Amino acid sequence: MKRPWLVGLGLGAALFGTVGVAVSVGSTAIGWTNVYEVLGRHLLGLETDVSPTVDRIVWQLRLPRAVLAGIVGGGLSIVGVAMQTLVRNPLAEPYILGISSGASAGASLFYLGFLPPLLSETLTMPVAAFLGGLASISLVYLVAQDGPRVSVARLLLAGVAMSALMGSLTSFITFSSPEPDKLRAVLFWLLGSLNGARWIELPIPALATGLGLICLLGLARPLDAMLVGEEPAQSLGMPVEALKKGIIVLAALVTGTLVAVSGAIGFVGLIVPHAVRLLAGVPHRRLVPLSFLSGAIFLCWADIAARTILPAQELPVGILTALCGVPFFLALLRRRNYRFG
Amino acid sequence: MVLHRSALALAVLLVVGACGTSNSDRSDTVGTDDLGRTVEIAPPIERTISLAPNLTELIYAAGAGSTLVAVTSSDDYPPAVDSLDRVSALPIDFEAVATKSPDLVLATDQINPPGDTETFEALDVPIYFFSFDSLDDVFDALRTTGSLIGTEARARDSAQALERQLSALRARTDSLSSEERPRVLVLIGDDTLYSFGAGSYIHELVEVAGGRSITASIETKAPTLSEEFVLTEKPDVIVGAWGSNYDSDRLLELHPTWDVVPAVRNGRGYGLPSNLLLRPGPRLLQGARRMAAHLHPDRFGDLDRPSVRADSPISSPSAKTTAVER
Incomplete structure (x- = not known):
């Protein structure tokens, strides 16, 4: 099995190159030499005489933003992998099961000040988003529970319905908000944006995504078994119900944290795992890390597009994920004989 | 047959009679609004509705405030609006507007969707749309409002007073050389960087206040600026719609x-x-004027004083004429 390693190496190199491009282009034109002088100064301690403006643009705006794009894209993709395996359905992604929309609703409630003072003082926005996502997926899960087991069809239906409900809740909150300034900020954020990423904001999402990555890698074999079916997995002695619950909490944790920093960026979690299955096969020990890399690369490019399409301006990256991803995805689907699981 | 003929004669009489009354009492006025639509109104205009706060202020400045029967829920100026009924403008509450049976509704494509005109036409409610791309558009809109509602003289006086204020300010700032004019960034939000692109009146406002707006050449009308843009453009002054007590930290x-x-x-x-x-x-x-005071505190700091600020033609309804004449 040499190919997966090649794919992995290729993706790793591509991610490196992508970050290189991401710091070199943006809404303003900066020469390549200047960009790499800045990187050389910060990474290698070289002496350079780049203007402080260029230094800030490259080191404080573009690089943390590219890193955040990688963390968010990778995190959403592995959550997508976990959700698709959990429900054994290729349609599953954080958005469809109501986690993203629940997290959006939680974050909007918090940000626009609609929570009781006691709650809003003890919570932070990531925690509010996590709780929103967890509440939403828990409700979906409870509805889907059929005796001791979880019905996949009900899970999907309840998830779609919950998404719609949380979406209206968010719209209602934003629409009835008395503060126009915050409202504008929330609208931009709801469309999904990596704007304003700073180094100090990165550790929490990085931690959440890292935790998700490690846990899912550790669970690679049980996840493979789940894909075959719950009964075979159970007969192999796996605690299937505990595994399901664990995956749901993990998905809510990662998605909630990521939604809190970047808004609801759809579509990454849906298409990236499928694209990776097409390229490298189904086993999770490959699928999870490769999805992480591909998701990171994909969102980086979508964000590069968001920063460069309109000169001097910002576009919410959530608008572009589908725009960039769908043509590629449809072409892949058409070209290969795709089988899920 | 006889019956038929007399019925016909009666009908003709009625039609002619109807035409006669229509010609004498309801001399319809036709105007072309800023969307290029033909708007027919039937004076006297006694009941008006404003669908945007700036239009309300223009109606008062045109001396037609007494015709207002409703304003939007965002209106807060002049204080007289507090006693008026409110209608929702965004989204538009067609029923509430139609129920007030207005003779004229004023709208602006800044806020109100031009597509709404069809519904208003179906409801037989005359609606007139304004566009505001320059300061002159504001003065023109003031005069147009006056002539639509029938307070031409007052509106003309108010517009002239505003134009005099504009030329007075311009006379003071015109002497500034382009090096003396700070590069100004005008923002709407401080977190998400909503700003003004090409074709906005704001650039003229900055120029009159003695600055140079750095977003005048951005093609999008309402751009969301990137932080990089601000870093590379290096504005000398940032002015935002954030209230007077804004802490620039x-x-x-x-x-x-x-x-x-x-x-x-x-x-x-x-x-x-x-x-x-x-x-x-x-x-x-x-x-x-307040922007000028911020841009050049040493030269125009006096412009920020309340005595100069209080000379808006609509600030004190009782002393309108004197205020306008000043």
Whole structure:
């Protein structure tokens, strides 16, 4: 099995190159030499005489933003992998099961000040988003529970319905908000944006995504078994119900944290795992890390597009994920004989 | 047959009679609004509705405030609007507007969707749309409002008073050389960087106040600027619609990389009341004067004093004429 390693190496190199491009282009034109002088100064301690403006643009705006794009894209993709395996359905992604929309609703409630003072003082926005996502997926899960087991069809239906409900809740909150300034900020954020990423904001999402990555890698074999079916997995002695619950909490944790920093960026979690299955096969020990890399690369490019399409301006990256991803995805689907699981 | 003929004669009489009354009492006026639509109104105009706060201010400045039967839920000026009924403008509450049976509804494509005109036409409610792309558009709209509602003289006086204020300010700032004019960034939000692109009146306002707007060449009308743009353009002053009590330290809190931007480094981020910047109406000149005072505190600091600020033609309804004549 040499190919997966090649794919992995290729993706790793591509991610490196992508970050290189991401710091070199943006809404303003900066020469390549200047960009790499800045990187050389910060990474290698070289002496350079780049203007402080260029230094800030490259080191404080573009690089943390590219890193955040990688963390968010990778995190959403592995959550997508976990959700698709959990429900054994290729349609599953954080958005469809109501986690993203629940997290959006939680974050909007918090940000626009609609929570009781006691709650809003003890919570932070990531925690509010996590709780929103967890509440939403828990409700979906409870509805889907059929005796001791979880019905996949009900899970999907309840998830779609919950998404719609949380979406209206968010719209209602934003629409009835008395503060126009915050409202504008929330609208931009709801469309999904990596704007304003700073180094100090990165550790929490990085931690959440890292935790998700490690846990899912550790669970690679049980996840493979789940894909075959719950009964075979159970007969192999796996605690299937505990595994399901664990995956749901993990998905809510990662998605909630990521939604809190970047808004609801759809579509990454849906298409990236499928694209990776097409390229490298189904086993999770490959699928999870490769999805992480591909998701990171994909969102980086979508964000590069968001920063460069309109000169001097910002576009919410959530608008572009589908725009960039769908043509590629449809072409892949058409070209290969795709089988899920 | 006889019956038929007399019925016909009666019908003809009725039609002619109807035409006669229509010609004498309801001499319909036809105008072309800023969307290029033909708007028919039937004077006297006694019941008007404003669908945007700046239009309300223009109606009062045109001396037609007494015709207003409803304003939007966002209206807060002049104080007389407090006693008026409110209708929702965004989204438009067609029923509430139609129920008030207005003779004329004023709208602006800044806020109201031009597609709504069809529904208003079906409801037989005359609606007139304004566009505001320059300061002249504001003065023109003031005069048009007056002639639509029938207070031409008052509207003309108010418009002239505003134009005099504009030329008075221009006379003071015209002497500035282009090096003396700071590069100004006007923002609507301080967190998400909503701003004004090409074709906005705001650039003229900045120019009159003695500055140069750095977003005038951005093609999008309502751009969301990137932080990089601000860093590379290096504005000398940042003016925002954030209220007079704005603490400019917040800019650095929200955008830590801006410590190299001259406006932030020199503490030259200023908030102005949003209604003086974002409402293309009679109070824009107040906004321009206060901006001038911020841009050139040494030369035009006096423009920020209340005595100069209180001369808006609509600030004191009882002393309107005197205020206008000043």
